[in-house]
Amino acid sequence: MRFAMNHIAAPGLSLEAFFTMxxxxxxAEVEIRNDLPDIVSTLSASEVRDMASTAGVRIISINALYPFNQWSGDLPDRAEALADYAAACGAKALVMCPLNDGRTVTFDDLVAALSALKPLLEARGLTGLVEPLGFPVSSLRSKAQAISAIEAAGGAQTYRLVHDTFHHHLAGEREFFPEWTGLVHISGVTDPDIAVDAMLDPxxxxxxxxxxxxxxxxxxxxLAGGYDGPFSFEPFSPQxxxxxxxxxALRDSMSHVIAHV
Structure with missing residues (x-):
């Protein structure tokens, strides 16, 4: 297995300390964020690139472009700026999350957003990592629907999926798409009393x-289906x-996974 680390696993650490950890x-593969912590707005791309080089880690993604499937307002400008930053800091991909507030986004609008993002990503050598969110209020819960939209946009060479174990469980998905998966996010829920539909990031x-x-x-x-990419720790728990x-704590979790997979 290839483990990776999302900065949200230890958001209290500076970027340099996070890379070292x-x-x-x-x-050796890491994800930086533009929310918690907001690295994109606080450090220059060149600083991030130099820190990664010094630590000997590779930046696999910036997390995340939101809401990627609502291609209006300031999203085109934000997408271009984030893609420029990703290319400049050495990141290989952008994680792309759908609108998650209860409003519906049509399939045609999803395809239109993927079509608009495609040349922007390709020009910078980036992969778009589409991450369906399993929350009941999410506008894109299904990986199958994401694949259909990617194909409709002619984006099979540009886009891959994020398989998030939390969101896969929440969405009640049964089908796996290892051949479409470019990144896996892993996190666990241990509260025995919380209902699945009530599970949230914390x-x-x-x-x-x-x-x-x-x-x-x-x-x-x-793994049995042929996925050979990274498994990135993405815990949101305040604890x-x-x-x-x-x-x-992360080493103990890694050991648990390795011992039982």
């Missing part, structure tokens, strides 16, 4: 023996973020 954990911790999302089964299925020693 990831490398010590044996995760419930997402690290993967351990109490996990309710079936992370281990999902990982086994993806994880408050840990004084995130490195040890």
């Amino acid at each position: 990831a490398r010590k954990l044996g995760a 419930h997402r911790g690290l993967v351990d023996a109490r996990d309710r999302l079936g992370n281990l089964d999902q990982i086994r299925t993806l 994880v973020h408050a840990l004084s020693d995130p490195e040890t």
Whole structure:
């Protein structure tokens, strides 16, 4: 398995310290963010590139362009600026998340957004990583629908999916698409009382023996299907973020996954 680290796994660390931690954990691939923490607005692309080079890590994505499927307002300008930053800092891809506030986005609008983003990404040598969100209010919950839209936009060479184990579980998806998957996000939910439809980002911790999302089964299925990309830790839990020693907690979770996959 190839593990990667999303900066949200330890948002209290500076970018330099985060890169150093990831490398010590044996995760040479990292994701930076433009929200928590907001690296894009606080550091120049050249600073990020130099820090990654010094630490010996590769930036696999910036997380995230939102809401990518509503191609209006300032989104085109924001998309171009984020793509420019990604190319300049050495990132290989942009994670793209759909509108997630209860409003519907039509399939035609989804295709139109993917069509508009395609030349922007291609010109910079970037992959668009489409991440369906499993929340009931999400405008794109299904990976199957995302693939249909990608094909309709002629984007099979430009786009790949993010398989997020949390969102896969929330959406109730049964089908896996390892051949379409470019990145896997892993996190676990251990609260025994929360209903699936009520699960939210703050419930997402690290993967351990109490996990309710079936992370281990999902990982086994993806590997058996030929997926050979990174598995990136993406916990949103405030309890994880408050840990004084995130490195040890992440190492323990990695060991649990390795021992049972």
